[in-house]
């Protein structure tokens with residue numbers, strides 16, 4: 016007799032094989048806690064997640080609206096805090112409309128899913144975030160990748176579609192304003208011009224630039240806030256220290272784009288709305304994401320570049336120059352893992368990226384700058400980082 020406790024041997028064997036393979040490749044992930052380490056790893060760049068005004072915003076929303084939104088946005092789960100947050104996000108980024116999702120991941124899945132189908136072609140930067148890749152794949156569009164930040168490679172793909180016997184009538188190019196692992200910036204203006212030449216849409220993921228670059232938005236700084244053919248997504252979980260995601264729209268067509276997404280983005284329609292507390296926290300954080308705080312973040316990011324760049328063996332291996340994310344190329348995945356583990360033992364948290372999470376197969380340590388770090392503390396943590404890398408590479 017089959018009992019409910021029975022497990023399927025094929026699945027069990029498969030699980031066990033996958034685990035063995037991961038262990039053999041030294042690829043086991045761990046759900047690390049933040050504890051009390053010196054934080055060069057989290058994305059709470061401005062330290063707003065724990066700011067008293069942000070906490071109070073969340074608490075007040077819980078007291079007035081309760082713990083959860085109760086339903087999807089289109090089934091009675093829209094609260095005043097959602098509308099206020101959307102207006103604030105649009106105002107902050109200089110765009111006209113915003114639509115809030117339950118995460119940055121679902122915002123990307125939602126917007127790409129709503130623009131997919133057999134008539135669409137999606138061209139993604141090779142270093143695009145997993146949520147953009149998953150969204151494009153799930154969308155039913157044809158998907159191609161172009162070499163990271165290479166405008167000529169993108170132009171070749173756009174031209175190949177335009178001159179093919181059966182061109183896809185709707186083309187979308189997806190990029191990140193600041194790349195989450197490399198930390199470098201996309202050439203936004205050039206991308207926008209190129210997309211306009213080919214009547215393509217440009218989707219820019221502002222996950223690492225919203226409230227983290229001077230001006231608060233990379234698109235706004237590039238003069239593209241009102242470019243109608245440029246869509247943006249963002250997360251509320253990084254510089255805003257809360258949780259949630261957003262699509263940000265500009266130009267004359269923004270209301271129609273918003274209406275389309277509200278009606279067709281599956282992760283908006285079939286997902287419970289952002290909890291009122293997280294929406295209110297993100298809104299409070301937005302009010303605190305001032306140029307002064309962003310300036311402190313930029314100064315600390317610069318200190319990371321300067322201190323590590325002054326080390327002979329690291330000078331040519333620091334990748335980023337754009338925002339809070341600083342990447343250090345490592346010689347092997349093993350050394351990257353070992354350096355991160357040894358730094359952890361010294362009380363310093365850094366992230367470690369290695370294949371298969373990096374499309375170019377190069378392992379990296381990723382350091383994220385924080386506005387709240389005192390420069391002398393940061394400098395001694397960086398000295399430990401340099402020492403530790405030297406040690407594991409000796």
Ligand SMILES: Cc1ncc(COP(=O)(O)O)c(C=O)c1O
Pocket residue numbers: 118119120121123144146191195220222223250251252258259260
């Ligand atoms: C570029 C990019 N897009 C999207 C996301 C997903 O955002 P969230 O954590 O809000 O789902 C991340 C977070 O890792 C990211 O780095």
